[in-house]
Amino acid sequence: MILNYENPRLLVETGKIKTGTISWKTPSNIALVKYWGKHGNQLPRNPSISFTLNKAFTETTIEYIPKINSVYGVELDFYFEGERNEAFAQKIVQYFEKLTDIFPFINQFKFVIRSSNSFPHSAGIASSASAMAAIALCLCSMEFQFFGNLKNISEFRQKASYIARLGSGSAARSVFGYVSIWGQNSEVDAASDLFGIGYGLNVHDVFRTFHDDILIVSSEEKPVSSRAGHQLMEMNIFAKSRYEQANAHFRELLSAMRRGSLEIFMKIVENEALTLHALMMSSNPSYILMKPNTLIIIDLVRKFRKQTGLPVCFTLDAGPNIHLLYPDNIKDRVENFVETQLKQYCTNGLIIKDQVGEGPIQL
Ligand code: PMV
Numbered sequence: 001m002i003l004n005y006e007n008p009r010l011l012v013e014t015g016k017i018k019t020g021t022i023s024w025k026t027p028s029n030i031a032l033v034k035y036w037g038k039h040g041n042q043l044p045r046n047p048s049i050s051f052t053l054n055k056a057f058t059e060t061t062i063e064y065i066p067k068i069n070s071v072y073g074v075e076l077d078f079y080f081e082g083e084r085n086e087a088f089a090q091k092i093v094q095y096f097e098k099l100t101d102i103f104p105f106i107n108q109f110k111f112v113i114r115s116s117n118s119f120p121h122s123a124g125i126a127s128s129a130s131a132m133a134a135i136a137l138c139l140c141s142m143e144f145q146f147f148g149n150l151k152n153i154s155e156f157r158q159k160a161s162y163i164a165r166l167g168s169g170s171a172a173r174s175v176f177g178y179v180s181i182w183g184q185n186s187e188v189d190a191a192s193d194l195f196g197i198g199y200g201l202n203v204h205d206v207f208r209t210f211h212d213d214i215l216i217v218s219s220e221e222k223p224v225s226s227r228a229g230h231q232l233m234e235m236n237i238f239a240k241s242r243y244e245q246a247n248a249h250f251r252e253l254l255s256a257m258r259r260g261s262l263e264i265f266m267k268i269v270e271n272e273a274l275t276l277h278a279l280m281m282s283s284n285p286s287y288i289l290m291k292p293n294t295l296i297i298i299d300l301v302r303k304f305r306k307q308t309g310l311p312v313c314f315t316l317d318a319g320p321n322i323h324l325l326y327p328d329n330i331k332d333r334v335e336n337f338v339e340t341q342l343k344q345y346c347t348n349g350l351i352i353k354d355q356v357g358e359g360p361i362q363l
Contacts, residue, residue, distance in 0.1 A: 003194060005162060006101050012108055012146045017066035022141045023363035026134035028056040028125065029173045029180065030212055030315060030323050032269050033250045034276045037233035037243065042169050043193045045233070046246035047183030049253060050173045051325075052200075053212060054357025056125060057118045060134035061363075064109040064142065073097070076111040088115075092135070095167050102163070103139055105146060119352055125214065125321070128226075132167030133174035136160045137360055161195035169230075172196040177359030178208050179257070185247065187254050198359070204260030208356055209328035213338055216350040217293045217320045224280070224287045226318050232283040242279060246272075262327070266305075266313035269325065273316040280318075291320040293345040298322070304337050312337075328355075 029050040037045035067075065074096040078089035092113065100106050115134070119125050140160040143149050150156040157175050165172035165182075173180035178200025184193050191197055200208060233239050249268050256264035280287050294316070301314050301324065312326040312334055324342075326334050343349050 003162070005159060010102075010104050010143065010147060012105050016146065017108060019063070019065050020145070021061055021063045022138045022145070023059065023061040024134045024137040024141070024360055025057055025059045025363055026130045026137060026174055026360040027053045027357055028058075028127065028130040029053060029170065030317065031170065031173075032265075032272065032315065033246060033253055034272050035169055035182065036230065036246075036276055036279060037236075037239060038169060038230045042165050044169060044183045045239075046243045047181065047185040047191065047250045048170075048173070048246075049179065049181050049199070049250060049257075050170070051207075051210060051212065051356045052174065052177055052180060052359050053354045055118060055354045056130070056214070056352060058115055058127060058130035058134045059118075059363070060113065060115040060131070060138060062135070062138040062142075063112040063114075065112070067108060067110050073107060074100070075109075076113060079112070079114045081116045082114075095132075095135075098166060099139070099163065103143065105142070106139075120219075120350075125216075125317075125319075125352070128168040129170040129174045132171035133160070133164040133360065136164035136167065136171065137175065137362070139163060141362065157198070158195050161197075165195060175360060176200065178356055179203050181254075183250075185250055187251055203257040206260050206262070206327050207257055207265075210356045211324075211326055211328060211331060211334070212354045212356070213324040213334075214352040214354055215297060215322040215324060215338075215342055215346050216348075216352070217297070217322065217346060218291050219347055219350070222289060222319055224289070229280060229283070229318060232285075233279065236279060236283055238279065238282055242275065245275065262311040266311060269315050270313050273314065276318065277316060289319050290316070294320045294322060297342055297345050300341055304341070308333070310334070 029052045031048050031050045033049045035044045035048035074093050078085050078092055080088050096106050117127050137160045161172045161175040172182045173196040176198030180196045181191050181199045182196035185191055253268045305312055310330050315323045
């Protein structure tokens with residue numbers, strides 16, 4: 001796929017430069033087949049598929065203020081949850097510097113970025129996907145406003161996903177509603193390593209009703225970042241078989257999701273979660289992100305499924321928290337199970353009751 005997003009003509013005419021603001025509310029996503037291992041400029045080693053969430057989101061407003069002189073490079077202030085945050089500002093400066101070939105207009109403005117999450121910062125939920133996707137959508141809205149490009153919604157989302165990917169790989173999938181795919185594969189011709197695509201309308205209805213109860217087992221900061229984890233895959237002796245397995249899982253899961261096969265869905269999703277953590281444990285140096293309560297909950301979920309026959313399964317992100325996945329039609333029975341058996345293993349009883357959602361909206 002050849003994409004020409006490097007377009008130095010995207011400079012705003014001086015007469016048109018005015019102060020303005022753009023805001024997007026963008027959800028997080030949870031991978032079902034995991035992206036773990038990358039190469040080149042944020043390109044995935046295997047295709048991944050995710051549910052877009054609803055209640056776990058980032059709201060970002062970018063105020064753009066014309067600069068007298070654009071030679072000074074990227075200038076921005078970053079406020080997180082209402083407070084100035086220098087560490088985040090540095091990261092966004094580096095990200096914007098990477099983007100100036102694509103969006104030369106970045107150097108024509110000073111930016112004040114205000115971002116906040118719907119979930120508590122200390123909940124241990126990765127926010128990079130929703131945060132980077134929100135910024136990418138704001139930048140594409142600026143392109144639309146200044147140049148009238150990206151009128152067509154699918155063109156707009158594709159570019160936003162491409163830009164989001166350069167900030168955080170998994171962010172490429174937060175741009176679409178319900179279900180997203182990212183990474184070239186043998187099943188979906190339109191899929192690409194460069195950007196995600198929406199897949200929500202191609203799956204069985206039941207998957208658009210899915211709940212994700214995020215059971216917060218620990219809210220401590222992760223000892224090893226995702227960035228370092230991806231890096232360690234380069235030397236992992238299981239890497240080659242992992243990428244083969246991920247491709248096979250991707251094919252099987254996609255087919256199960258089209259048909260509405262919950263049995264196969266649960267089997268693959270749990271295997272993916274445990275494989276992700278097995279890869280961390282078998283890295284050199286090795287590390288473990290699960291906690292004892294993670295294993296207790298996994299055991300209880302499997303027992304509950306066996307006893308009741310209900311389609312409830314779990315997945316994990318790169319952390320100790322459990323994402324409990326199940327369709328809406330069994331919500332009352334699962335709620336009771338969560339309250340009486342699982343809640344006690346969550347830190348301060350914290351559970352974020354989320355659901356598959358429609359994707360980002362401009363505010
Ligand atoms: O987007 P990154 O670089 O933070 O990597 C995310 C990796 C996982 O969340 C563990 C899996 C995934 O596909 O989202």
